[in-house]
Amino acid sequence: MKYLCVLAWLSATLAATVTYNWDINWVEAAPDGFKRPVIGINGQWPCPTIEANLGDTIIVHVYNGLVNETTGIHFHGQTQTGTGTMDGPSGVNQCSIPPGGTFTYNFTANPAGSFWYHSHNKGQYPDGLRGPLIIHDPKDVYAGSYDEELTLTLSDWYYKQMPVMLPLYLNPDNSAGVEPAPNSTLVNDSQNITFAITPGKTYRLRVISVGNFVGQIFEVEDHEMTIIAVDSVPVHQASTSSIYVSVGQRFDVLFTAKPTATKNYFFISSIDQSMIGGDFEITYPNAYGYLVYNPKPPLPAVYQPTFSWIDDFTLVPYDNEPILGTVDHQIVINMNFTNDAYDINRAVINGQTYVTQIVPSLYTVLSAPAVDVMNPLIYGNGSNPFVVQYDQVVEIVINNYDTGSHPWYMHGHQFQVVYRGAMDTPFWDGTQPVSAIPVRRDVVMVNTMASAVWRFKANNPGVFLIHCHIEWHVEAGLQATLFEAPDHLQGALTIPADHLKVCKTDNTPTVGNAAGNSKNWLDLAGAPVVAPRYDYGSLVTPPATAKMLRSRADMRARQEMSSWP
Ligand SMILES: [Cu+2]
Structure with a gap:
């Protein structure tokens, strides 16, 4: 018994508390050259990376400084064991945080691996409120297999804000439900980024899709990738030249740098255009970056990717956990x-x-x-x-x-x-x-x-x-x-x-059944079953609805979205 107590004390003292104070607010950014308002944190965009060790306590104090929108944060892939109030989705695990509101998330970092955090409030995160979440584990099975770590987010990107696009998407004039297509593609919320590479070193690259809609095909020129984890779960090593990363997914890959620094190399993230329904013009269907071994030679100018990716269904978890039997x-x-x-x-x-x-x-x-x-x-x-x-x-x-x-x-x-x-x-x-x-x-x-x-x-x-x-x-x-x-x-x-x-x-009740009835729990009269007519995302004060949708301003907005059906 004493021995157990010592162990508990040890792990309690080793676990740290990692605290973030976030003022969520609008900032201007031009990640691909097109300037637009984006939702940032503490005046910065891209949003910061959360980093902690397995078992640490992560505390995020949020202040909603957006003025015109509500918000809320989800920590994608974290199990929230014993902290169900901290999972983030508005209307499920919490209420929307109103402008001027404060809200604290407090949970244990678990499991380890590559994750991301993002707004889980009314279609908000594609306006920029998303970032990497990295949980380190000193006992990671691949801990000794690489020299350095790199993080790379992939994303489709839009020139209009979600509260503008949502009412056009969910609209009788778009009765086929064609999704607005992205205008652009980003890597690390930018384009033409560079990673400084040291010859001979092995890198762990954490690829995280923080996008809204389409999958991304990612490839590094002439550098085979070895997948070591998917969505934080370590897998037996599998080699591939490309990976297909759906929205929300993560791939941790190893690649080993060339032995000499004679030239530099491309990497590319390309959106899966087969998922796009309408006939849209996409300004940047690809985002590029470079492995820079040597700043003297020019960056490569042309690269023809192979885009032959591994089927992630064939990957095998490192712990060989067998299929769960007897479905209950x-x-x-x-x-x-x-x-x-x-x-x-x-x-x-x-x-x-x-x-x-x-x-x-x-x-x-x-x-x-x-x-x-x-x-x-x-x-x-x-x-x-x-x-x-x-x-x-x-x-x-x-x-x-x-x-x-x-x-x-x-x-x-x-x-x-x-x-x-x-x-x-x-x-x-x-x-x-x-x-x-x-x-x-x-x-x-x-x-x-x-x-x-x-x-x-x-x-x-x-x-x-x-x-x-x-x-x-x-x-x-x-x-x-x-x-x-x-x-x-x-x-x-x-x-x-x-x-x-x-x-x-x-003004959201916190007691009662889905209809807010706490007297007769089986009386669901008033519980919503039909989607509201209008969706303006996280906007606190939607425009005068019917009028706006039929106004000339709306038609102009529609025309600006190239080839909107
Ligand atoms: Cu879907």
Whole structure:
């Protein structure tokens, strides 16, 4: 017993607290030469990198200095074990932080690896509020395999702000639901960047897609990459010349520098234009960078990438964790797009568009009578609720009935991808061959007219969103809510006072079922099931709605978006 106490004391003293004070505000930036307002932190953009060690306490004090928009931060890929109030999505784990509001996130850095943080508030992060989150582990299995680390974010980029584009995307005049195409492509929120390279050294490159919509194909000229981790999970080494990085995904790769510094090399990130529906003109479909061995020779001028990437489904986790057997609970998500009563194209899961509920879903869990907490009814049909019991082996089946591919993300876990069908293959019926040692990650690309299946153990009680990571589709309602052992949250979690305060400012109730009813918990009258007509993103004061959408100013905005249908 004494021995255990000493161990606990040791780990307690070794873990540090890493504190960030963030004033979130608008700044001007021209990452590709085009100047626009972006959401930065402490007057800076690109946003800073969060760095900590595994087990550290990360504290982020947020002040919303945006004036015109609400906000909120999610720490993508962090499990938030025991800290379910800190996961970030507005309307699920917290209320939106109003302008002038303060809000503190406090959680344990876990697991280690490459992550990112971003706004999880009403389609906001593509306006710039996103950055890398790196958790180091001194015991990392690849710790001795490289000399230096580099971080590289990839992103599609837009010249207009989300609150301008969202109402044009979710609009009867765009009844086919064509997503606004990006104007540009960025690497480290810039273009033509350079990495100074020392001959002979081996580098760990953390590639993080912080984009909004399209996948990115990344390649380094004449430097083979060795994948060592995906979405933070170490994998057995796999060599490739390119990687395909869906929105939200991370690839950690090693590359070894040439022995001599006689020339310099390209790298390229190219957006997957097959995902773009309309006929758009894209100013910069590629972003370039350079490995600079020697500043004297000129940077290379021409490079023809091969773009033959590895299938991430074939990667094998380093710990060889076998497939979880005997599924206790299967969740089937049939996803599609359909038009609502306004002829607006919306996403549906099993026929239901995700709609934010009146009480944030976690707060419903924490205020519900114990007898009702496992009943999905109280969370509102509009939240697409799925309740699972503690320690169940859960299988999630995504059947993609849409004609596009979608990068699906689940908060709170790195799950086992046990099956992924190729484009236009029969949906999952349980008879298809599965992976014996499945790759684990937190975002998986689900192919057009095909299924993907993942499994996890429900050992992390919390309320976690399951959603396509394309921010357009999040706003179109392509989301479900996982209530993972909500009975274990009651009595274990309390809502911090500053979190309650922002709800008060926001006039959001924090007690009751999805409809805000705390008298009759099974009466869901008033719980939203239909998406609101207008979506102006995080804007606090939307323009006078109907008038604006039919005004000449709106038509001009539409024309400016080249070839908008
Ligand atoms: Cu999607």
